[in-house]
Amino acid sequence: FGTKWEFNRGDGAFYGPKIDITIRDALNRAHQCATIQLDFQLPQRFKLQYRAPTSTNDEQTGVASDFQQPVIIHRAILGSVERMIAILMENFAGKWPFWLSPRQIMVIPIDKDIYDYAAQVQNSLHEAGFYADVDLSGDKRDKKIRNAEIAQYNFICVVGAEEQKEVSVNVRCRDDVESKARGKTVPLASFISQLHSIKDSKTMVSRLLN
Numbered sequence: 001f002g003t004k005w006e007f008n009r010g011d012g013a014f015y016g017p018k019i020d021i022t023i024r025d026a027l028n029r030a031h032q033c034a035t036i037q038l039d040f041q042l043p044q045r046f047k048l049q050y051r052a053p054t055s056t057n058d059e060q061t062g063v064a065s066d067f068q069q070p071v072i073i074h075r076a077i078l079g080s081v082e083r084m085i086a087i088l089m090e091n092f093a094g095k096w097p098f099w100l101s102p103r104q105i106m107v108i109p110i111d112k113d114i115y116d117y118a119a120q121v122q123n124s125l126h127e128a129g130f131y132a133d134v135d136l137s138g139d140k141r142d143k144k145i146r147n148a149e150i151a152q153y154n155f156i157c158v159v160g161a162e163e164q165k166e167v168s169v170n171v172r173c174r175d176d177v178e179s180k181a182r183g184k185t186v187p188l189a190s191f192i193s194q195l196h197s198i199k200d201s202k203t204m205v206s207r208l209l210n
Helices: 081-092 112-127 141-150 161-166 177-182 188-201
Strands: 018-024 030-039 050-053 064-068 072-076 105-109 132-134 155-159 168-173 184-187
Touching: 030 081, 105 112, 105 141, 112 132, 112 155, 112 161, 112 188, 141 155, 155 161, 161 168, 161 184, 168 177, 168 188, 184 188
Parallel strands: 105 132, 105 155
Antiparallel strands: 018 030, 030 072, 050 064, 155 168, 168 184
């Protein structure tokens, strides 16, 4: 993790040696989340056994020895899921990175004639594995864009007759001030390809790569 490990002397490790990952929230409070711990007690209590090779030389032959007792490894990567989600919510304050966001993309048609194409864009995004909504309300375009910005969608795709003709989307990126003013027209296939790259990179910034 790029941080030096420290001994937590006096900590109550009831089962055996363990590794705890402690993180800090938005208020700098420490929380234990991930933990990996060796457990020598439960195998004894449950009388767990397994057969092992008689020696390292016999592993290839499959010759087994008498039963031996295993060691249980307790592995909780997130710790308490509820606690982890609460910490993430505080940390991001609603501005989730794209790969974690429950509101990734909003599709906004500029008029009713484009509703079918907006639905087509939404379906294409869904099929690509992304969360996409479409605003078919009676609000004006600017109001729809503002609502999507307040809801912290990572990307807003405005579509009109020109985008329908070119099978493209006009993209506004949450973390790119320049694109919020006018948007950037991108072929739909290229947009989806870039979304996959953004998701795979685990970047914290929601903007197009090129």
